[in-house]
Amino acid sequence: MSVGQFLMPCLLAWLSTLAQAQSGAPAWSELGTEQRTVLAPLAQDWDRIEPARRQKWLGLAARYPDMTPEEQVRMQNRLHIWARLTPEARDEARARYRRLQRMPETTREALKQKWDVYESLPEDEKRRLSEDALRKRVKRKAASASTP
Amino acid sequence: MSSPHTHIDITHEPDEAVIARRLKFVLDQSSHSIPAATADRLYAARQAAMARASSSARPRRGMGVVAVLARGLSSAVFRQSAAVFLLAALAITANDWLQADANEELVEVDSALLADDLPLDAYIDRGFGAWLEKESQ
Numbered sequence: 110m111s112v113g114q115f116l117m118p119c120l121l122a123w124l125s126t127l128a129q130a131q132s133g134a135p136a137w138s139e140l141g142t143e144q145r146t147v148l149a150p151l152a153q154d155w156d157r158i159e160p161a162r163r164q165k166w167l168g169l170a171a172r173y174p175d176m177t178p179e180e181q182v183r184m185q186n187r188l189h190i191w192a193r194l195t196p197e198a199r200d201e202a203r204a205r206y207r208r209l210q211r212m213p214e215t216t217r218e219a220l221k222q223k224w225d226v227y228e229s230l231p232e233d234e235k236r237r238l239s240e241d242a243l244r245k246r247v248k249r250k251a252a253s254a255s256t257p
Numbered sequence: 258m259s260s261p262h263t264h265i266d267i268t269h270e271p272d273e274a275v276i277a278r279r280l281k282f283v284l285d286q287s288s289h290s291i292p293a294a295t296a297d298r299l300y301a302a303r304q305a306a307m308a309r310a311s312s313s314a315r316p317r318r319g320m321g322v323v324a325v326l327a328r329g330l331s332s333a334v335f336r337q338s339a340a341v342f343l344l345a346a347l348a349i350t351a352n353d354w355l356q357a358d359a360n361e362e363l364v365e366v367d368s369a370l371l372a373d374d375l376p377l378d379a380y381i382d383r384g385f386g387a388w389l390e391k392e393s394q
Contacts, residue, residue: 161360168364169371180372187377191367194381202380203363206370209380224379227388238384238391246383 134160147173150189158192166192201246 137155140148147170148155155163169188173181191199209217227235291299370380379385 161356165360165364165367168361169368172364172368176368176372179374183373184368184371187371190377191371198381199367201383202370202377203366205380205386206366206373208386209375220375220379223389223392224375224385227382227385230388235382235384235388238387239382242383242387245387 134163143174144170147185148188150185151192154192 137145137152140155144167145152148166151158151166158166169184173184176184194202209220212220230238371377373380
């Protein structure tokens with residue numbers, strides 16, 4: 110078998126994969142009815158969202174039918190806020206979610222009440238806590254960047 | 258044909274050059290006695306053979322590109338370029354797969370986070386995490 114005979118199928122397979130990847134990021138007008146309903150909060154921004162992120166949103170829409178009605182409502186209400194966060198803010202939120210998921214079940218159940226308590230704190234205190242957390246995060250990042 | 262040169266004595270096993278010279282002499286002698294009709298047929302056959310030979314030696318139109326491609330496909334430069342191209346294609350494809358895996362993981366976290374019963378602000382607000390840490394100490 111010559112190199113050409115081997116290379117040609119590989120090239121075709123690769124081009125086909127690339128074509129599929131490109132076609133996997135459809136325009137808003139190409140979405141199905143259900144996808145449009147789920148992703149309605151993103152309708153105006155959809156065509157400006159980069160293909161990789163559109164794929165993520167489509168992945169979320171695909172999970173939507175498996176959610177409970179309460180979860181579906183929560184997700185739709187939060188989609189717009191989530192889409193407008195910076196990538197760094199989304200990463201931070203995911204990291205917090207993962208951290209909280211590692212907590213014991215009883216602690217996690219109590220989180221809702223703890224959030225209510227935190228919400229009732231004076232704004233100054235919440236701001237100070239937030240600034241402290243940001244300082245710690247910057248320090249951690251600087252330390253990990255200086256570590257060889 | 259009674260000339261002594263017309264007789265080839267193979268008992269002495271002369272070398273090939275001597276045999277060739279003798280054969281040439283015999284043929285030259287004989288060619289003078291070929292009938293005119295036979296000579297004409299031989300001439301026509303020779304012309305036809307030469308025409309065939311010259312047409313097969315010249316590349317046919319349309320085959321030039323194929324010939325160039327065939328030569329190119331078997332060249333060392335092409336093989337090296339093909340290997341580099343193939344490696345690059347494999348690297349890009351592997352990267353795409355890894356990216357797809359990472360995306361899948363993000364979709365899983367995002368969908369759970371967006372549907373969670375804890376408000377979204379609890380995950381976005383930096384102060385809440387810090388306050389939880391302080392409370393647990």
